[in-house]
Amino acid sequence: MEEYLLKVDKVQTVFKTGKGEITSVEEVSFQLKPGQTIGIVGESGCGKSVTSLSIMRLLGKHGYVKNGSILFNGKDLAKISEAEMREIRGNEISMIFQEPMTSLNPVFTIGNQMMEGIRLHMKLGKKEARNYAIEMLNSVGIPRSEAIMNEFPHALSGGMRQRVMIAMALSCRPRLLIADEPTTALDVTIQAQILELMKKLRSQSNTAIILITHDLGVVAEMVDKIIVMYAGQVVEEADVFTLFDNPKHPYTKGLIGSIPHIETHQEDRLISIPGAVPSLQNMPTGCRFHTRCEFATERCLQEQPNLIQLDETGEHKVRCWLAEEEAYVSRENKEVFV
Amino acid sequence: MSLPTEIKIEKPSKERTGTPLLEINNLKQYYPIKKGIFSKTVGHVKAVDGLSLQIYPGETLGLVGESGCGKSTTGRAIVQLEKPSEGEIIFDGKNISNFTNREMRSIRTELQIIFQDPYSSLNPRKRIGDLLSEPLLFHKLATPSEAKKKVEDMLEIVGLPKSYRNRYPHEFSGGQRQRIGIARALILNPKLIVCDEPVSALDVSIQAQVLNLLKDLQNEFNLTYLFIGHGLGAVKYISDRIAVMYLGNIVEIAKTEEMFKNPKHPYTLALLNAYPVPNPHLRGRQRIVLEGDVPSPANPPKGCKFHTRCPIAQSKCREEVPVLTGVHHSVACHFPIN
Amino acid sequence: MFQYIIRRLLIAIPVLLGVTIFNFFIINLAPGNPVDMFVNPNMSAADILAKKEALGLNDPLWEQYGRWMGSMLQGDFGYSFATYEPVLDNIAARIGPTLLLMGTALIIAYLIAIPVGILSATKQYSFIDYLTTTFSFFGISIPNFFLGLGAIYVFGIVFPIFPTGGMTTLGSSGGFVDTFMHLVLPAMVLGTAIAGSMVRYVRSSMLEVLGQDYLRTARAKGLREFFVNNKHALRNALIPIVTIIGLEIPLLIGGAVVTEQIFQWPGLGQLTIQSIGSRDYPMLMALNFIAAFTVLFSNLLTDLMYSVVDPRIKYN
Numbered sequence: 001m002e003e004y005l006l007k008v009d010k011v012q013t014v015f016k017t018g019k020g021e022i023t024s025v026e027e028v029s030f031q032l033k034p035g036q037t038i039g040i041v042g043e044s045g046c047g048k049s050v051t052s053l054s055i056m057r058l059l060g061k062h063g064y065v066k067n068g069s070i071l072f073n074g075k076d077l078a079k080i081s082e083a084e085m086r087e088i089r090g091n092e093i094s095m096i097f098q099e100p101m102t103s104l105n106p107v108f109t110i111g112n113q114m115m116e117g118i119r120l121h122m123k124l125g126k127k128e129a130r131n132y133a134i135e136m137l138n139s140v141g142i143p144r145s146e147a148i149m150n151e152f153p154h155a156l157s158g159g160m161r162q163r164v165m166i167a168m169a170l171s172c173r174p175r176l177l178i179a180d181e182p183t184t185a186l187d188v189t190i191q192a193q194i195l196e197l198m199k200k201l202r203s204q205s206n207t208a209i210i211l212i213t214h215d216l217g218v219v220a221e222m223v224d225k226i227i228v229m230y231a232g233q234v235v236e237e238a239d240v241f242t243l244f245d246n247p248k249h250p251y252t253k254g255l256i257g258s259i260p261h262i263e264t265h266q267e268d269r270l271i272s273i274p275g276a277v278p279s280l281q282n283m284p285t286g287c288r289f290h291t292r293c294e295f296a297t298e299r300c301l302q303e304q305p306n307l308i309q310l311d312e313t314g315e316h317k318v319r320c321w322l323a324e325e326e327a328y329v330s331r332e333n334k335e336v337f338v
Numbered sequence: 339m340s341l342p343t344e345i346k347i348e349k350p351s352k353e354r355t356g357t358p359l360l361e362i363n364n365l366k367q368y369y370p371i372k373k374g375i376f377s378k379t380v381g382h383v384k385a386v387d388g389l390s391l392q393i394y395p396g397e398t399l400g401l402v403g404e405s406g407c408g409k410s411t412t413g414r415a416i417v418q419l420e421k422p423s424e425g426e427i428i429f430d431g432k433n434i435s436n437f438t439n440r441e442m443r444s445i446r447t448e449l450q451i452i453f454q455d456p457y458s459s460l461n462p463r464k465r466i467g468d469l470l471s472e473p474l475l476f477h478k479l480a481t482p483s484e485a486k487k488k489v490e491d492m493l494e495i496v497g498l499p500k501s502y503r504n505r506y507p508h509e510f511s512g513g514q515r516q517r518i519g520i521a522r523a524l525i526l527n528p529k530l531i532v533c534d535e536p537v538s539a540l541d542v543s544i545q546a547q548v549l550n551l552l553k554d555l556q557n558e559f560n561l562t563y564l565f566i567g568h569g570l571g572a573v574k575y576i577s578d579r580i581a582v583m584y585l586g587n588i589v590e591i592a593k594t595e596e597m598f599k600n601p602k603h604p605y606t607l608a609l610l611n612a613y614p615v616p617n618p619h620l621r622g623r624q625r626i627v628l629e630g631d632v633p634s635p636a637n638p639p640k641g642c643k644f645h646t647r648c649p650i651a652q653s654k655c656r657e658e659v660p661v662l663t664g665v666h667h668s669v670a671c672h673f674p675i676n
Numbered sequence: 677m678f679q680y681i682i683r684r685l686l687i688a689i690p691v692l693l694g695v696t697i698f699n700f701f702i703i704n705l706a707p708g709n710p711v712d713m714f715v716n717p718n719m720s721a722a723d724i725l726a727k728k729e730a731l732g733l734n735d736p737l738w739e740q741y742g743r744w745m746g747s748m749l750q751g752d753f754g755y756s757f758a759t760y761e762p763v764l765d766n767i768a769a770r771i772g773p774t775l776l777l778m779g780t781a782l783i784i785a786y787l788i789a790i791p792v793g794i795l796s797a798t799k800q801y802s803f804i805d806y807l808t809t810t811f812s813f814f815g816i817s818i819p820n821f822f823l824g825l826g827a828i829y830v831f832g833i834v835f836p837i838f839p840t841g842g843m844t845t846l847g848s849s850g851g852f853v854d855t856f857m858h859l860v861l862p863a864m865v866l867g868t869a870i871a872g873s874m875v876r877y878v879r880s881s882m883l884e885v886l887g888q889d890y891l892r893t894a895r896a897k898g899l900r901e902f903f904v905n906n907k908h909a910l911r912n913a914l915i916p917i918v919t920i921i922g923l924e925i926p927l928l929i930g931g932a933v934v935t936e937q938i939f940q941w942p943g944l945g946q947l948t949i950q951s952i953g954s955r956d957y958p959m960l961m962a963l964n965f966i967a968a969f970t971v972l973f974s975n976l977l978t979d980l981m982y983s984v985v986d987p988r989i990k991y992n
Binding site for chain 2: 043044157159160187188189190191192193195214215216218220221240244255256258259260261263269270271273274276277
């Protein structure tokens with residue numbers, strides 16, 4: 001079996017508050033091979049961003065990974081020292097964020113901010129770092145890159161700033177890039193530009209990507225594998241084609257059904273999932289989705305389902321009692337045992 | 339929390355017949371740019387620059403475009419939140435663009451708006467019941483006891499329990515707040531509702547709930563919508579006709595199906611192309627990706643405003659301003675796509 | 677930028693005019709008049725009247741104001757009623773000590789407020805934070821004269837380290853060390869009072885910045901927390917702090933009046949108190965004019981500072 005670059009295993013991230021600890025995500029597991037792109041989807045409040053920030057260990061003063069392991073290149077990121085983690089951040093793992101308007105420091109020039117990471121991790125001199133930064137800006141399609149180096153962020157459009165963020169993130173040739181809603185704040189024609197750029201850069205390097213988004217259209221365009229998160233847990237994992245063609249979890253089905261399509265004619269109503277994502281403070285017992293699930297049974301109210309494998313390859317996993325029972329029945333019939 | 343979805347009214351035929359409910363002629367909304375010692379006006383930001391359109395009773399007209407194209411400004415001008423710099427707005431046969439505030443008050447009940455962020459438009463210190471009954475009492479359309487009854491009815495209509503009238507805005511989720519925003523617009527029994535990006539801030543599953551609700555309400559109360567949005571999927575789902583805006587002008591307007599099947603303006607085509615399709619089997623399809631950013635509305639390009647980004651622009655486009663032509667499918671382009 | 681400054685200066689003219697009118701009438705409304713202050717029992721009523729006539733105090737107020745304005749526009753602030761010296765000479769002799777005191781106090785305030793404020797913000801809700809917040813409250817709420825008297829008691833009487841009055845030792849020729857020793861107490865008193873409010877500015881400004889997205893970006897690059905706080909955060913937090921200097925100057929002027937009086941500092945503040953006592957109208961008008969001008973000028977300076985420290989702001 002191919003070596004995994006990242007192995008996230010049963011991670012639980014908690015935040016300390018005045019009233020004790022609140023669990024934000026738990027039971028998050030997935031693996032990523034070098035060069036692979038994985039998408040994390042789900043609605044806001046499902047723990048997508050917390051998952052990525054747990055990998056980067058940028059959870060702030062109050063958050064930490066309480067249980068589970070995050071193996072990156074053989075090192076457990078949940079356990080290594082802060083100094084070791086700093087060596088990895090921006091170097092082997094880098095990140096781009098949702099808001100290009102606020103993610104760059106308004107009082108320093110683009111050049112200053114670009115060169116910071118380059119000088120820190122690549123140990124280049126000032127002049128070399130500057131030339132390298134200009135080269136990076138060119139590679140992400142920024143015109144007049146030398147002049148842009150001396151500009152402040154406010155002089156650039158949202159799309160241009162996101163290109164700068166990408167150039168900054170890729171400058172140390174990371175093995176893993178985490179993109180947290182990289183195009184959500186952008187207009188659709190600019191989004192298309194950025195996605196094309198990311199595809200182009202991906203094909204030139206062997207960087208693995210974790211793409212976090214709520215837009216199923218974006219994942220359909222970009223990723224190899226998808227994990228669907230709901231209320232802080234992974235509820236389904238599959239390769240992108242399987243997930244869209246044959247979703248198993250009712251939440252995944254609802255998400256896919258609720259997107260208005262433009263490529264097909266559609267007269268019928270959109271499928272909508274009633275209610276809203278439960279808050280961290282009062283998570284439902286049993287299956288967390290049961291409050292919004294039309295198929296919920298007595299068992300779903302009581303017992304929490306596990307993330308189980310649906311096929312022999314172990315690529316398609318789901319956390320749902322119904323899917324589990326269905327899979328069990330079909331295996332019985334085919335006399336295939338786990 | 340059931341929606342009044344069971345009412346299956348035959349959709350009235352939405353052919354463009356009779357007199358339009360709303361007619362906009364040559365609407366201009368300019369904002370002055372001031373400079374110098376005596377704040378002399380040296381130019382204008384041309385947010386809307388000579389826009390004309392008609393909305394017919396019972397239809398939904400979708401207005402799409404990227405940020406800064408003037409779609410929200412148009413919506414705000416229609417409900418007279420801002421006095422237009424030039425042009426007329428004829429609502430129900432009356433030219434309301436030069437109405438005094440007093441005259442406007444009589445029209446207000448018939449012309450309502452729903453905002454993108456319902457939270458910032460709801461007074462946080464007032465209970466929902468008071469927020470909803472306020473317009474009724476202000477316009478003297480109901481006694482306090484009638485108003486209370488009407489508020490309860492309206493909450494049920496938008497799918498919220500009656501008891502919620504005693505709650506404060508912060509106790510609601512985004513989707514619920516948007517339902518309240520809809521209830522507040524609907525309670526005055528308006529003829530036209532301007533929906534200014536009502537689902538852009540919502541998660542997909544919630545977006546589907548709100549879109550379905552808007553559709554149901556339209557059938558039930560024979561409403562007319564101007565639906566402003568940047569998500570093509572949502573606009574397509576809800577609109578009968580769609581108008582595409584670019585830099586303050588409409589570049590194409592047609593029936594929804596026609597627009598998606600047979601876009602004529604290169605910008606429309608690029609917008610459709612840029613929209614990420616939630617179907618992984620369609621990745622790698624041929625598509626146009628526009629280059630560059632939208633030019634500043636303070637200094638729009640001469641000739642066709644789109645020529646700087648248009649893949650098929652010719653010398654004529656740089657000089658002559660194209661006019662919106664065509665009866666059922668209008669386009670403002672010198673070289674429309676067949 | 678140049679146009680902007682010109683425009684601001686033009687706007688300042690009517691404001692200054694209004695201030696002088698207002699001051700002139702307020703001063704004249706105060707009970708008593710300059711002549712009362714130097715009458716002696718031997719003067720007859722006729723003498724007093726003649727004196728008043730000579731000083732022009734019997735003319736209608738608007739005429740007196742017009743006269744003052746007319747000569748002021750020619751750069752002539754008149755003669756002091758109390759000392760008979762030109763007003764400007766008196767002020768010129770006093771302005772140096774005041775600037776020295778105010779400047780030192782301001783530097784002390786920044787030196788205390790910035791590090792303490794940063795510490796307090798980065799360790800929000802810690803013991804240190806509560807301690808600094810409490811102390812800054814004291815700094816704000818204890819009046820200057822009280823702090824001054826306390827300082828005199830502690831450092832002048834209990835531990836006689838510093839001189840408690842004047843700017844130089846009487847009879848000596850002054851010199852740097854002597855002046856410095858005299859400066860310590862008044863500058864500390866004035867400085868700490870301002871630092872009290874400034875710490876709170878720094879803290880809240882820093883707290884606001886600490887939540888910004890670009891700090892997460894900086895951390896994601898692998899920067900040390902020290903750099904994140906002291907490069908990326910501080911530079912942004914300083915924007916409002918640098919500019920509140922414009923708000924502090926009026927406070928400084930007010931504080932200087934009291935502090936100078938307590939420490940017998942030979943500056944404009946002390947002169948103000950003396951002039952109020954002797955109803956020295958020309959002197960008061962000039963002092964008020966200077967104060968108003970300084971405040972307006974420091975406001976303009978504040979706005980210009982914005983464009984220096986914040987690249988997003990451009991004036992035109």
